[in-house]
Amino acid sequence: MSALVPTEAIDPDAARALWVEEFLWHVDQLPHVLEASGTIVMAARGVRAQQLTERVSGGGYYDNIPLGDGPESRNARAVWDTLRGYLVVASSRLGLESPQLPSRLPDAELAREWAYAANAWLSDVVHLIESWDDLDTLQGQLFRLIRRALHRLDLTAHRRARPEYCNRCGQHGVLVDWLDGPDGRSVLSKVCIVCRTDHTPTPTKES
Incomplete structure (x- = not known):
């Protein structure tokens, strides 16, 4: 009976390259997500419920943002806590010192x-992390939180690679992104921003 399998599953080297690309795409979003989340909402740390509607005394704009514990604040803390835990575990597995994030979101x-x-650090050790399958669960959780934060904050993804060539319009406009799939896992998306042609690889049949 024929089964649908991803094209890259037929070629181990292609699958490995795609895994690295997915990993780097997600970790590249970290500064963007955490800065945007922290700028929009100041995380409430030990503040009583009645204080959440009060303003902080001070003259600056950011000093007078209402304190809140809304979705953006929770997203930022979730990403931060999961990233911190992931770094600790990855550092232990690899035997390499990683950045020691503070326990509280700054x-x-x-x-x-x-x-x-x-x-x-993660970009430097990506090829070492690849061999540790027991990191997959925590990594998947971190990446889902990153994608959720990007979506909720309506942020444009940061990409280290230039757009790929579109063979339909002849422009370098194909952006590579990773989206949430039906099962919560990341799904590759490749769409040209010039002509909107979808270049996402389609599964192939395997006998």
């Missing part, structure tokens, strides 16, 4: 700096 600027440090 302000937006510091969160961005820590996220860049985490991004750099």
Whole structure:
């Protein structure tokens, strides 16, 4: 009986390259997500419920943002806590020292700096992490949180690779993204922003 399998599953090298591409795409979003989340909402730390509607005294704009514990704040803390846990486990598995994130989510600027440090470390060890299957569950959780934060904040994804060539319109306009699939796992998406042609690879039949 024929079964549908991803094209890259037939070629182990292609599957490995796609895994690395997916990994790097997600960790590249970390500074963007944490800075945007922290800028929009100040995380309430030990603040009583009646204080959530009060304004902080001070003259600056950010000093007078109402404190809140809304979705953006929860998203940022969830990404931060999961990233921190992932770094601890990955560092232990690899025997390499990773950035030691503070236990509490810092302000937006510091969160961005820590996220860049985490991004750099993870990018450097991506090929080592690939061999540790027991990291997959925590990694999948982290990546889902990143995608959710991007979607809820309506942020444009950051990409280290230039857009690919579109053989329909002749422009380099094909953007590679990773979206949530029906089962919650990431799904590859390749769409040209010039002519809107979908270049996402389709599954092939295997006997």
